[in-house]
Amino acid sequence: MDFLSEHQPEILPGNRQLPPTQGVIEAPHGTTIVAVTFPGGVVLAGDRRATMGNVIAQRDIEKVFPADEYSAVGIAGTAGLAVEMVKLFQLELEHFEKVEGAQLSLEGKANRLSTMIRSNLGMAMQGLAVVPLFAGYDVDRGRGRIFSYDVTGGRSEEHNFAATGSGSIFARGAMKKLFRDDLSEADATTLVVQALYDAADDDSATGGPDVARRIYPIVTVITDDGFRRLTESEASEIARSILERRLEQPDGPRAALL
Amino acid sequence: MSTPFYVSPQQAMADRAEYARKGIARGRSLVVLQFADGIVFVGENPSRALHKFSEIYDRIGFAAAGKYNEYENLRIGGVRYADLRGYTYDRDDVTARGLANVYAQTLGTIFSSAAEKPYEVELVVAEVGETPEGDQIYRLPHDGSIVDEHGSVAVGGNAEQISSYLDQRHQEGMTLAEALKLAVQALSRDTNGSEREIPAERLEVAVLDRTRPQKRKFRRISGPQLSRLLGGGAEDSASEDDE
Numbered sequence: 395m396d397f398l399s400e401h402q403p404e405i406l407p408g409n410r411q412l413p414p415t416q417g418v419i420e421a422p423h424g425t426t427i428v429a430v431t432f433p434g435g436v437v438l439a440g441d442r443r444a445t446m447g448n449v450i451a452q453r454d455i456e457k458v459f460p461a462d463e464y465s466a467v468g469i470a471g472t473a474g475l476a477v478e479m480v481k482l483f484q485l486e487l488e489h490f491e492k493v494e495g496a497q498l499s500l501e502g503k504a505n506r507l508s509t510m511i512r513s514n515l516g517m518a519m520q521g522l523a524v525v526p527l528f529a530g531y532d533v534d535r536g537r538g539r540i541f542s543y544d545v546t547g548g549r550s551e552e553h554n555f556a557a558t559g560s561g562s563i564f565a566r567g568a569m570k571k572l573f574r575d576d577l578s579e580a581d582a583t584t585l586v587v588q589a590l591y592d593a594a595d596d597d598s599a600t601g602g603p604d605v606a607r608r609i610y611p612i613v614t615v616i617t618d619d620g621f622r623r624l625t626e627s628e629a630s631e632i633a634r635s636i637l638e639r640r641l642e643q644p645d646g647p648r649a650a651l652l
Numbered sequence: 653m654s655t656p657f658y659v660s661p662q663q664a665m666a667d668r669a670e671y672a673r674k675g676i677a678r679g680r681s682l683v684v685l686q687f688a689d690g691i692v693f694v695g696e697n698p699s700r701a702l703h704k705f706s707e708i709y710d711r712i713g714f715a716a717a718g719k720y721n722e723y724e725n726l727r728i729g730g731v732r733y734a735d736l737r738g739y740t741y742d743r744d745d746v747t748a749r750g751l752a753n754v755y756a757q758t759l760g761t762i763f764s765s766a767a768e769k770p771y772e773v774e775l776v777v778a779e780v781g782e783t784p785e786g787d788q789i790y791r792l793p794h795d796g797s798i799v800d801e802h803g804s805v806a807v808g809g810n811a812e813q814i815s816s817y818l819d820q821r822h823q824e825g826m827t828l829a830e831a832l833k834l835a836v837q838a839l840s841r842d843t844n845g846s847e848r849e850i851p852a853e854r855l856e857v858a859v860l861d862r863t864r865p866q867k868r869k870f871r872r873i874s875g876p877q878l879s880r881l882l883g884g885g886a887e888d889s890a891s892e893d894d895e
Contacts, residue, residue, distance in 0.1 A: 397732060402740075485739050492707055492731045 404483070406513075414489050419521055424476060426561035426593045426600040427458065427468030429529045429540045430569060431554055435617035438529040439586040440468045441561070441594060443601030443608050458612045460621040464489040465503055466614050467506035470559030474523040479510055479524055482633040504541040504549055512547030514639030524629065527558045531616045538616060544634040561593030561600035566597025568592035571649040583613050583624065585631045588646055603633035668770045672794035678717045681808030682776075682856075683838055684715055684801075685822060687831035688786055689717045690780045692744075692870065694835035695808075696872025697856035705858040707870035709734040711780050713860045714758045717808030718773035718794075725757060725776065743867065748779030752790040752798050760796020766803065770794055774807040780860035780869055782823065806838070829881045832857065836882065851886045852879050 422444040429438045439650040440457040443450060452475075458468040459480045467483065469476035472524055486506060491497050498506070507528055514524055528541040540552040555573050568589040577585065587603075590611050594602035603610050610629040616620050624632075640646060680697030682704055693715050695703040705715045708730050716723035733754055737746045755775055763770045775792040790806060791799040804822040805812035817838045826834070840850050857873040864871065873881065 398736070402736070481739065486734055489731065489735045492735075493728055495701075495706075624766065 406628070410481075410651040411422050416536060420446055421432060421522065422446045422455075422473045422561065422598070424455060424457045424470050424473045425564055426468050426557065426559040426590060426597065427527045428569065428589045428593075429468065429552075429555065430573065430577070430582050430585055431526055431538040431540060432579060432582040432587075433575075434538070435455070435528045435531055435579065435582075435615060436540060437557075437579075437582040437586050437615050438468050438527065439465045439583075439590060439611050439613040439614065441601045441605070441611050443599065444473050445476075445599045446525045448593070450601075451600065453607065454609050456612055458614050458623075459484070460614070460623075461503065461528070461530070462491070463620045464497070464616060465500065466616060466621055467529065467645045468527045468529070468558070469524065470526065471524040472517075473524055475514065478524065479514070479526070483507055483510060485551075490579060497533075497535065499537060500530045504528055504551075505528065507541075508543060508549040509545045510547075511543050515546060518533065518545040525558050529616065530605065531618060531620075533618070536618070543583070543601070555589075558601070561597035564596040565589040565593040571646065579615060583615065584632055586613060587611055587629075587636055591636055591640070592646060603630075605637065606635070610643060663798070664766075665764075669795060672763070672770040672772050676774050676794065676807075676863075677809045679719075679808050680837060681715050681810045681814055682715055682717055683804065683806045683818060683832045683835045684776045684778055684789060685804045685818070686789070686824070687786060687826045687828050688784065689788065689863050690859055691778045691787060691829065692831050692835065693776075693778075693856075693858045694839065695834060695856050696839055696850055696854055698854050703855055705872075707868065708751065708777070709738065710743055710867045711860065711869050712746065712748050712751060713778050713858065713870050714782075715776040715807070716773055717811075719771070721815060722771045723773045723775065726741055726773065727757070728769075730755065730777075746790045748777050748790060752777045752792060756796045756798045757791050758796075759794060760790060763795045774811075776801075776805055776807060776859060781863055782862065794866065809842070813841060813892075817841060828859065833882050848869050852882055 398527050410443060424444050438458055442454050443551045444452040444455040458466060461467050463485055467480050487498060487503060491496045511524060523545045525543055525545060531538060532539050540551055540556045542552050543549055553558060554567040570586060570602050591602055594600040610633045613624040673758045680696045685692050697704050706727055714727055714730060727861040730751055732830055734746045745813045759771060760769050771794055774794060777790045779788045781787045787802040789805055791801050791805050806818060823836055836850060842846050842848060857878055859871060860869045
């Protein structure tokens with residue numbers, strides 16, 4: 395990125411001048427992203443809806459991307475800017491790895507993303523914010539970690555679970571009640587889909603599993619084996635089993651009172 | 653006041669070429685071979701940290717003989733070129749041919765500019781295709797020319813002898829283990845015709861493997877995996893399957 399800012403500054407996201415505008419610019423926005431850690435890794439998942447005002451702009455948008463072999467980014471906020479940010483982020487990590495012959499530390503990757511979000515502050519002030527969730531497997535420490543951000547680039551490490559986007563309040567509530575320390579990988583993937591279901595239940599901008607069109611949430615798992623995205627059939631199986639249970643219990647599993 | 657001697661341009665160029673060739677010849681040679689599933693890079697390199705081979709992009713690998721600081725400079729330039737291309741356009745728009753052209757321009761300019769000393773490096777840029785027919789290997793000598801190679805290439809000190817040895821024995825559709833063994837045999841031949849043993853720890857091996865599911869096809873082979881591939885003939889056809 396330092397090289398780019400010297401040689402071709404115009405292709406970097408932060409270097410564009412925006413004309414002054416009145417009101418909010420209409421552009422597709424991505425919505426809910428959730429992440430949860432389990433012993434041995436971390437799961438990052440996102441729904442598939444992009445909205446523009448009251449309109450559903452896209453039903454099958456993909457908002458979770460591998461950043462490199464051991465980390466992934468899920469994006470909420472203005473879709474166009476966020477996708478570009480992720481592309482540049484992926485490029486930087488790969489470039490660093492090839493030039494230096496070693497991967498950045500997970501902390502280093504998280505800091506880098508923080509700077510990129512901060513460079514978008516001008517756009518964010520005009521309503522074009524990008525707020526990603528970053529999750530990865532820390533090879534040095536041997537566990538999954540989650541980092542969340544705010545529009546100013548503030549970074550904080552989250553323990554156990556985190557969510558971002560318009561449906562995040564509802565998703566976080568669901569995860570708070572369902573999370574435990576000894577989740578298996580399969581439990582963790584079910585948990586995130588449950589949380590997304592609850593988010594879609596109460597937030598109109600979050601899409602639930604679309605059985606008719608076969609559109610299911612994107613679920614990714616990062617362990618010491620690296621990044622893996624669940625195949626469509628795996629994701630549909632989780633979504634369908636949840637759907638089946640919810641036919642009897644529409645509000646989902648109940649936690650104990652005490 | 654002294655007047656500079658007149659040196660004819662032919663003589664000046666010949667001197668510069670001689671200088672570069674001698675510099676390259678001091679280094680150890682390396683070979684690049686095609687095999688059934690891709691392209692393998694093999695070289696003698698006692699250092700674990702200073703690599704002769706490296707990844708440039710998804711399907712493109714880089715190998716260099718000669719002076720480390722000079723080829724490292726070129727390697728980083730290549731990675732920048734490739735990443736910038738891929739970011740501005742698309743990952744598919746980064747090709748070995750384009751990269752080889754950039755290297756040829758750079759080396760050619762440096763070679764003929766009187767202000768700089770010529771680079772003492774010889775490069776190989778290789779791209780693995782979907783099929784063996786799609787593989788491309790380019791050799792770039794110190795003066796900025798490009799040689800389109802097929803099958804096998806050797807660069808560095810003892811290159812001529814090694815490449816004639818390889819040309820006679822290299823076949824299409826070799827397995828990785830076969831190609832690797834042939835490469836090591838070729839590298840262990842000395843200038844005076846005698847042979848010496850190169851232990852596996854002193855070898856640097858990397859492959860561009862078209863069967864790899866990831867986009868990035870480059871991977872290094874070392875440690876137990878390398879010794880297994882170099883090991884006995886009968887067992888490695890079995891051990892290769894489980895990769």
